Amino acid sequence: MTSKEALSIDLLYSLNEAAIISKTDLNDVITFVNEEFCRTSGYCEDDLIGKTHAFVNSHTHPTEFFQDLWSTITQNQSWHGEICNRAKTGETYWIKTSIFPIEDQTTGLVASYICVGFDITEKVKREQQLQSQKMQYDLVTESTDGFWHLDEAGNFVDVSECYCHLSGYSESELLLLTPSDVEAEGHKGDLTYQLSTLDKSVDSKVFESMHQRKDGTHWFVEILISYYPKHKNFYVFLRDISKRKSNEREQAALQQQLNHLQKLESIGRLTAGIAHDFNNILASILGYNELNKFAAEDLTESKLKGDILHNSSQVDIAGSRAADLIKKMLTYCRQGEDKQSETTLDLSDVLNKILIMLQEIIPATISIEVDLLENTRVTIDETDLYQIIVNLFVNARDALDKTKGTIKLNIYLVDFSLHVCSACREKISGKFVEIKISDSGSGIDSSKLTHIFDPFFTTKDVGKGTGLGLSVVSGIIHNANGHVVVDSEIGRGTTFKLFFPR
Ligand SMILES: Nc1ncnc2c1ncn2[C@@H]1O[C@H](COP(=O)(O)OP(=O)(O)OP(=O)(O)O)[C@@H](O)[C@H]1O
Ligand SMILES: [Mg+2]
Structure with missing residues (x-):
C-alpha cells in the first residue's frame, strides 16, 4: 500500500467516526448508513436500509427546498445545506449536509449519492432562542411604553426609543445620565429605593413617580421593575400616566365641589328649620313683652313702672336684632327660590x-x-x-x-x-x-x-x-x-x- 493510499484510508476512518454518512441510489433509496447516522436518528441499520430519506423527514422545510436539492444533484452537482430531520424519539435534529453525486467506475455515469453531515442541533437551537429573545426585546423596546435596561447597580444599559420620545432626551444623552437625573425634584431616588427594596425572588413590582423632561416639564410615570437573576439585570417599563392623573385630580375636585354643595344644602335645611321655630318663639316673647308694657302702664309706683318699661324696651331692641338675624337666615335659605323679579x-x-x-x-x-x-x-x-x-x-x-x-x-x-x-x-x-x-x-x-x-x-x-x-x-x-x-x-x-x- 502506498503512503497516499494509507492516508486515504485514515481519512475515511476519521470521517466515518465524526460525520453522519449515508449512501442512496438515484431514487434516494438508502443502501448504506454509518453508526453515527443510526446514533443520531435513533434508528438501527435495518430500519433504514431500503427506505428513502423521507423516512426521517421532519416536514420543517417547504417543498421548494427539496426541489432545489434534487435539481442540483440530478445535474451532477454537489448540494450543501442545513436539513432538519425527525429522530425515532419524535424530536427534530439539524444536520449540516453535503450531498455528492458518485460516478460508476466502469460506466462513468452517476449511479449513487453520498450524503455527509454534521449534527448542528445545539447551534440551531441557540440561534432560534436568541432570535426569539431578540424579537421579544424588540417588541418591548418598540412598544408605546418606555423601557430601560439597567445593570445590577441601576445604571442604564439601554433605553428604548419610546422613552426618548416621552422624555425629550436622545438615546446618547440618556446613556450619559443616571435614572435619578430624569426624576423630578421631590422624587429623586425613587427608583434607587425601589430597586434596593425589591424582593428579587418575587421578581417585579409597580410604583408611581414623577419624571422631568429635557425641557423641564414634569410627567407622571407608572413604573414596573423586574429583576432577571440569570443576567443580574433590571428591566424597567415606564408608562406615561399624566392624563390619568389629571382626570383623577379633576374627579377629586368635582367630588369636593359636590361634598361642599351637599354640606351647604344640609346647612340650608337646618337653618330654615331653626329660623322657622325661632321666629315663632320670638313672636311669643315679643307678644308677652307688649303685654308687660300694657300692664306696666297701669302701675302707680313710678320707679317700678319706669324699670319695667326700660327693661321691656331692652327686650324690644334685642328682639329686633333677633328678628334681623332670622330675616338673614331666611334670605340665605330661600336663595334660588324666586327669580321672577330679575x-x-x-x-x-x-x-x-x-x-x-x-x-x-x-x-x-x-x-x-x-x-x-x-x-x-x-x-x-x-x-x-x-x-x-x-x-x-x-x-x-x-x-x-x-x-x-x-x-x-x-x-x-x-x-x-x-x-x-x-x-x-x-x-x-x-x-x-x-x-x-x-x-x-x-x-x-x-x-x-x-x-x-x-x-x-x-x-x-x-x-x-x-x-x-x-x-x-x-x-x-x-x-x-x-x-x-x-x-x-x-x-x-x-x-x-x-x-x-x-
Ligand atoms: N373686606 C373684608 N376684609 C376683611 N375680612 C373680610 C372682608 N369681608 C369678609 N371678611 C371676613 O369674612 C368673614 C365672613 O363675612 P360675612 O360677611 O359672611 O360674615 P360677617 O361679616 O362676619 O357677618 P354678617 O355679614 O352676617 O354680619 C368675616 O367675619 C370676615 O372675617
Ligand atoms: Mg358681613
Missing part, C-alpha cells in the same frame, strides 16, 4: 342710587372712590344687587380703621381665559361684566379665605356678625349666573370681583 339693570344707574343709601352706613372718614363704566347691563333683581353691595361695603367698613381708609367701586368689561370661582370652585372663562369692590383694610388670612363663603363663618365678636353675609352674597351672584373671585392679603386689603354674564 330684570336687566343699567348697572351704573342702580349703583349710584345704592351709593347714596350707603352714606348712612359708611362713616364720612372713610373715602369712597367710584369709577363706573356707563351703559353696562346685568340681569339681576335690584334689591338683590343692593343686598350684595351693602354686605360687601359693610364688610369692607369693618375691615378698615374707623378713622381712615378707602373703599373703591368699579365696573369693567372683561374677557379672560381662566379664573376659579372662590365660592363654588368652578373654572370660569369668557366675557363678563365685572363689579370690583376693594378696600385697604386688614385683609384676610389665607387659611380663612377658603371659609369666608361658608354659612355662619365669622371672625366678628358675638352679636356683631352672623357669618351669613357672604353666603347670601354668593347665593345671589350664582342665582344670576355669576361668580365671585376674592384676592386678599393680610395688611394690604381685600378685593371682591363679581362677574356677571354680559
Whole structure:
C-alpha cells in the first residue's frame, strides 16, 4: 500500500467516526448508513436500509427546498445545506449536509449519492432562542411604553426609543445620565429605593413617580421593575400616566365641589328649620313683652313702672336684632327660590342710587372712590344687587380703621381665559361684566379665605356678625349666573370681583 493510499484510508476512518454518512441510489433509496447516522436518528441499520430519506423527514422545510436539492444533484452537482430531520424519539435534529453525486467506475455515469453531515442541533437551537429573545426585546423596546435596561447597580444599559420620545432626551444623552437625573425634584431616588427594596425572588413590582423632561416639564410615570437573576439585570417599563392623573385630580375636585354643595344644602335645611321655630318663639316673647308694657302702664309706683318699661324696651331692641338675624337666615335659605323679579339693570344707574343709601352706613372718614363704566347691563333683581353691595361695603367698613381708609367701586368689561370661582370652585372663562369692590383694610388670612363663603363663618365678636353675609352674597351672584373671585392679603386689603354674564 502506498503512503497516499494509507492516508486515504485514515481519512475515511476519521470521517466515518465524526460525520453522519449515508449512501442512496438515484431514487434516494438508502443502501448504506454509518453508526453515527443510526446514533443520531435513533434508528438501527435495518430500519433504514431500503427506505428513502423521507423516512426521517421532519416536514420543517417547504417543498421548494427539496426541489432545489434534487435539481442540483440530478445535474451532477454537489448540494450543501442545513436539513432538519425527525429522530425515532419524535424530536427534530439539524444536520449540516453535503450531498455528492458518485460516478460508476466502469460506466462513468452517476449511479449513487453520498450524503455527509454534521449534527448542528445545539447551534440551531441557540440561534432560534436568541432570535426569539431578540424579537421579544424588540417588541418591548418598540412598544408605546418606555423601557430601560439597567445593570445590577441601576445604571442604564439601554433605553428604548419610546422613552426618548416621552422624555425629550436622545438615546446618547440618556446613556450619559443616571435614572435619578430624569426624576423630578421631590422624587429623586425613587427608583434607587425601589430597586434596593425589591424582593428579587418575587421578581417585579409597580410604583408611581414623577419624571422631568429635557425641557423641564414634569410627567407622571407608572413604573414596573423586574429583576432577571440569570443576567443580574433590571428591566424597567415606564408608562406615561399624566392624563390619568389629571382626570383623577379633576374627579377629586368635582367630588369636593359636590361634598361642599351637599354640606351647604344640609346647612340650608337646618337653618330654615331653626329660623322657622325661632321666629315663632320670638313672636311669643315679643307678644308677652307688649303685654308687660300694657300692664306696666297701669302701675302707680313710678320707679317700678319706669324699670319695667326700660327693661321691656331692652327686650324690644334685642328682639329686633333677633328678628334681623332670622330675616338673614331666611334670605340665605330661600336663595334660588324666586327669580321672577330679575330684570336687566343699567348697572351704573342702580349703583349710584345704592351709593347714596350707603352714606348712612359708611362713616364720612372713610373715602369712597367710584369709577363706573356707563351703559353696562346685568340681569339681576335690584334689591338683590343692593343686598350684595351693602354686605360687601359693610364688610369692607369693618375691615378698615374707623378713622381712615378707602373703599373703591368699579365696573369693567372683561374677557379672560381662566379664573376659579372662590365660592363654588368652578373654572370660569369668557366675557363678563365685572363689579370690583376693594378696600385697604386688614385683609384676610389665607387659611380663612377658603371659609369666608361658608354659612355662619365669622371672625366678628358675638352679636356683631352672623357669618351669613357672604353666603347670601354668593347665593345671589350664582342665582344670576355669576361668580365671585376674592384676592386678599393680610395688611394690604381685600378685593371682591363679581362677574356677571354680559
Ligand atoms: N373686606 C373684608 N376684609 C376683611 N375680612 C373680610 C372682608 N369681608 C369678609 N371678611 C371676613 O369674612 C368673614 C365672613 O363675612 P360675612 O360677611 O359672611 O360674615 P360677617 O361679616 O362676619 O357677618 P354678617 O355679614 O352676617 O354680619 C368675616 O367675619 C370676615 O372675617
Ligand atoms: Mg358681613
